[in-house]
Amino acid sequence: MIVFLLVTLALIVSLFFNTLGAVSLYRFPDVYTRLHGATKCTTFGTIFIVAAVLVYSIGRMGGEPRFRVLFVHSIFALMVLLITNATGAHALARASHRSGLLPVGAVVDRLEERRNGGEAL
């Protein structure tokens, strides 16, 4: 019963944040702000999906050894996701700024000022 409650709670939180990630793709005006929503909200949502899987596998761990494997491999998938999502977002932001895509409605842009100052990056 407690496994059921914890899994349901984690899945509700994860679906909430994943939905916000999808909403932010349509709501925000340019690439950089969309990256905020798309990276942070979906990563946080997937952390809670992994938490639900971990709770479920702990609940069934007494019987069969493959639930221990499920536990370890889910943690591994989470680590891969944390590293690759942040790095991918950084690469996309850098590439779009270098290709000349400026942030919409920005109040300050130090990177553009530096490039206009004539310094090579």
Place this chain on the structure above:
Amino acid sequence: MTIHVIWFAAALMGVLAFSVLGRLISGPTVADRAVALDTLNTYVLGLMLLLAVACDSVVMVDVGIVYASLSFVGTMFIARHIEGEV
């Protein structure tokens, strides 16, 4: 009973993965499409984890790990392409 909740959440994740397609098709620039693709990949990884539990097959999690790594490589290449190096 827990399994039913997990199936339901997996169905909702599938709907979310479809909902990203609008930005993937209509995105004004290549970078917007790349962001939408990155989001789609994260959703598919979450979906794979949920289906691994629901279908009771642990090997699906390994497929998810490989999928995440390969999607990362794809994102990096698209970023390189936007920068104009490939």
Place this chain on the structure above:
Amino acid sequence: MFIFVASLLTYLLLVWSGDAIPLGEVLIGLLLAGVVTLAFKAWHPDRQLSRRGLDPRRWVNFVVYLFGPFAAGLAKANIDVAIRVITGKIRPGIVKVSPGLKSDLARTVLANSITLTPGTLTVDIDDAGGYYIHWLYVEDEDPSEEQLYGSFAKWARRLAE
């Protein structure tokens, strides 16, 4: 040496099937980890294979960082971004901050931490170690380090330099 141990542990974790690991798998893991280490040496001949990465105190520190300040920052960031997505109140901009980190690993740890925490996203790094950060709600055009990411720079320095 860190890359050898990391590849060996990754391989063993992925082939582990709930019971004891057979000796053959350990031998294959050792062989593959050796190949990866040799490839690393071939691609980066000037990098030294040091034993510093194996110090258990660094690993304990890293786990403390991951579950303490980093997890707190992540939760706070997501609630902040969630409110901004719902209300649509944004004031974006790219600001510069110079934490003055030297090693590549420390810079990577800090950049990834910044990307995953409150309303900030690393866009570029110059050679002097200055970070260009896209901020979702600019409070100050020349912010201090505290405002942007709290104590992460101190942690990155302790972990990786």
